[in-house]
């Protein structure tokens with residue numbers, strides 16, 4: 001068993017780290033200022049320039065196949081890069097990516113949706129959740145009714161990330177007797193969106209479809225096979241959620257250590273108190289555990305193995321870990337941790353989402369337990 005990175009992997013990691021430190025972290029004060037004044041943290045022009053700069057350094061399409069101009073670095077490097085990106089709260093990610101299920105499109109769909117998304121010319125959103133169906137995604141009610149060579153979609157979606165900015169949606173609807181089907185629907189076909197304010201900085205949106213007419217050729221994948229596509233979208237990158245959180249947790253833990261070494265109370269620096277030391281120690285133990293569970297799930301994806309069970313474990317553990325670490329880091333900073341002068345309260349609000357979206361903690365536990373009870377996953381295995 002070899003846990004080491006190859007020299008090339010190490011070099012990629014170090015270059016990403018240097019890029020984040022030199023180009024992205026200096027924007028942190030500006031992001032906090034913008035958000036406090038009700039604007040997006042990063043101005044879209046700044047984000048575009050940053051992505052262009054990153055592209056010049058070769059960071060573009062991290063996990064995108066080479067035939068689409070990507071770097072195809074694979075799941076492990078994608079996870080490691082996400083950890084580096086997570087070290088800053090600047091809402092930045094490298095460009096050149098698209099939702100994995102868009103690769104299931106026809107040649108024409110790839111030209112109209114996949115390639116412009118990779119190029120950053122179009123923005124997608126993924127819409128399965130409805131007011132009456134979140135965890136219970138099989139229970140969606142949005143319907144698609146055939147009318148000649150078109151489908152007429154009606155229903156409401158909620159909590160759709162990027163739904164207010166996207167210019168097309170991958171929407172899941174029940175297509176008569178065929179069942180759940182995915183449709184690619186341009187905004188100008190007639191759906192409406194409304195932002196939903198949340199405790200995080202940038203809210204998702206609700207989408208309304210009122211008899212939106214969509215041509216037959218806009219079905220993504222097969223009629224009636226939408227649920228499988230939805231699970232593929234959610235499942236494929238599940239290890240990326242804890243990956244980014246690991247970077248954030250490590251950065252915050254370092255902040256807590258630095259603060260504990262200078263903050264004095266009752267005649268001593270607080271780093272001398274066991275209560276503080278235990279919070280630091282427990283945090284590192286949990287971060288390390290999350291790191292290896294995440295890399296294991298990524299490794300399984302890269303090897304083409306069934307990664308669902310490992311990804312659920314990594315996602316559940318990583319989401320809980322991140323929330324415990326940010327809470328301890330805030331505690332170590334005392335009153336200062338609660339202020340908006342430091343980014344900890346921002347991270348606290350942002351990381352809370354990880355326990356809810358792309359499968360809540362409870363749904364991950366349900367999946368893990370059911371896999372074990374039904375024998376789909378076994379105890380006592382290493383590396384199989």
Ligand SMILES: Cc1cc2nc3c(=O)[nH]c(=O)nc-3n(C[C@H](O)[C@H](O)[C@H](O)COP(=O)(O)OP(=O)(O)OC[C@H]3O[C@@H](n4cnc5c(N)ncnc54)[C@H](O)[C@@H]3O)c2cc1C
Nearest residue numbers: 126127128129134135136159160161204357358359360362
């Ligand atoms: C900021 C944000 C962004 C999102 N982005 C998207 C997006 O881009 N696209 C999209 O389609 N959706 C998105 N979602 C929706 C998200 O995936 C759902 O909120 C999530 O799946 C939970 O569904 P729900 O909110 O309906 O909660 P519910 O399913 O109503 O759950 C309520 C509570 O009951 C628990 N529960 C439910 N069923 C069970 C069970 N069987 N056993 C035990 N406990 C259970 C849940 O864990 C939870 O604690 C987003 C949500 C948020 C908040």
